[in-house]
Amino acid sequence: MWYALIDAQRRLTRAMAERLPEECACPPAAQAPWAVPGEAASAFRHWLLRSTCAFEQAPPFAIDVVTSEDTSDGCRIPIDESVVDTLPVGTLRKFTRKFTHNRIAPEPAGKWPVMLCSPLAGHHAVMMRETVETLLENRDVYITDWADARDVPLEAGPLPLDDYVLALQRFMLMVRAHGMPVHVMAVCQGTVPALAAAALLASSQDAPFASVALLGGPIDTRLHPTLIDRFACSHTLDWFRTNAIDAVPARYRGAGRRVYPGFVQQAAINAAHPERHLCLEGRYWASWLAGDMSGALQALRSLNEYAAVLDMAECYFLDIIRVVFHEHLLPRKTWSVAGQRVMTEALRDTPLCTIEGDNDDIAGQGQTHCAHELCNTSQALAGGKITVSHCNHYDLFTGERWRDAVHPGLCGFWREIENAASATPRRRRDTRSANRRQA
Structure with missing residues (x-):
């Protein structure tokens, strides 16, 4: 069954992601974020989880x-x-x-x-x-x-x-x-x-x-x-x-x-509307590479919400x-x-x-x-x-x-x-x- 195979892949992805650092402090203004090891690992961690639908549960609304x-x-x-x-x-x-x-x-x-x-x-x-x-x-x-x-x-x-x-x-x-x-x-x-x-x-x-x-x-x-x-x-x-x-x-x-x-639905949506996913990813990585951590985190939230399938x-x-x-x-x-x-x-x-x-x-x-x-x-x-x-x-x-x-x-x-x-x-x-x- 495909579901069982993909679920095993998800669990392996989560195990790998857990070994990577969580969010780190914003890098100094003079230093690009991709040059900071902790930031690069954190960015990769989030990309890994959302690209494989590997979130254990959906992100919270967290509207304070x-x-x-x-x-x-x-x-x-x-x-x-x-x-x-x-x-x-x-x-x-x-x-x-x-x-x-x-x-x-x-x-x-x-x-x-x-x-x-x-x-x-x-x-x-x-x-x-x-x-x-x-x-x-x-x-x-x-x-x-x-x-x-x-x-x-x-x-x-x-x-x-x-x-x-x-x-x-x-x-x-x-x-x-x-x-x-x-x-x-x-x-x-x-x-x-x-x-x-x-x-x-x-x-x-x-x-x-x-x-x-x-x-x-x-x-x-x-x-x-x-x-x-x-x-x-x-x-x-x-x-x-x-x-x-x-x-x-x-x-x-x-x-x-x-x-x-949900992983079938995500594949179908990305195939039918690739421009939306690419736009969200582009906004995230552009902000991240420019050192705009506030913008990157906001874009990351949108990406994670969009990747939260059921x-x-x-x-x-x-x-x-x-x-x-x-x-x-x-x-x-x-x-x-x-x-x-x-x-x-x-x-x-x-x-x-x-x-x-x-x-x-x-x-x-x-x-x-x-x-x-x-x-x-x-x-x-x-x-x-x-x-x-x-x-x-x-x-x-x-x-x-x-x-x-x-x-x-x-x-x-x-x-x-x-x-x-x-x-x-x-x-x-x-x-x-x-x-x-x-x-």
Whole structure:
């Protein structure tokens, strides 16, 4: 089995890396870092680990402080990270802005938190660290941190796509139970289960969220299919089962579970988008060779997050291929989750915003914007269809386009909803006062 062989290689790599020095102090300004033995060994150590997917576990989010947008002086706000809920499929984390070191202050009036539904597409949620960090500049953030299938015991079941939709339903209800409306935001592959979970909740009760925002998601892959869409459509489930699935080796908690291994996903991503990996590597080595250790460490963090891949359960992986790429169950409105029909029109009264990148080669043009038609969203409630120029798939949640275009667009969408909600009570009070005067 390939998995067992590659896992042995990983363990050998980790053993070699452990014999190399950890991070050393920055070299003197007059001395190039490559001339310092400790720095060279440390750089090689990190390259060795990420190039072979040999990390024992994903890097932590480790967001300690952000610059607040709620104060005129741009003060630094400490961040508290906590676990809200844990299921076999994953964990719901919360990042809370603290306004003193001694207590956690409530979120400023009118600023509702965001629940970020991260994609389960072969990477750990920490790949979206920059997304979380940016959102924390003006509101609290929840994020779904999906489990690596290799670490989920077989007793937890086969982990189908339905389990992830039901988990999102539970997480959305739990966040709303904390006392404030929440904005649901889903990225890439996470948009499909997130939209389904939101529709199911809206069908059965009042929606426990204030709005839904979908970024670069394959809602309907029949529209302007990309290379990935065409590849998935041109191969049968049996082909994927035979060529892409392997069994977890004995040393893990999920031993014996059949999975789509993370190292296969990393190879596929690097083959499809070599420019992103080369750009990250280039930025790291250029900073390192120039003696810019601060820049090198920042680039190293991004590289390690990008290299933090995970295994997806066979059942979930094949369900995604079938539901999203082969049968298009969501846009055809024929998808049922745990016996419940996913009725997207139940979201007609929910503010909806969709964002696409004009250079996205993963989610094709119109594949996300079509959610407005599926949900039959009222124009008065729609946040619009935002298409960001000079923006590829990853730019939607990281880098300059995320910070300069996507995030401001989301903030404007959320602000409009929050302002409308705060104005409604005032209008009611004004009406009551006018009625009393007339009386």
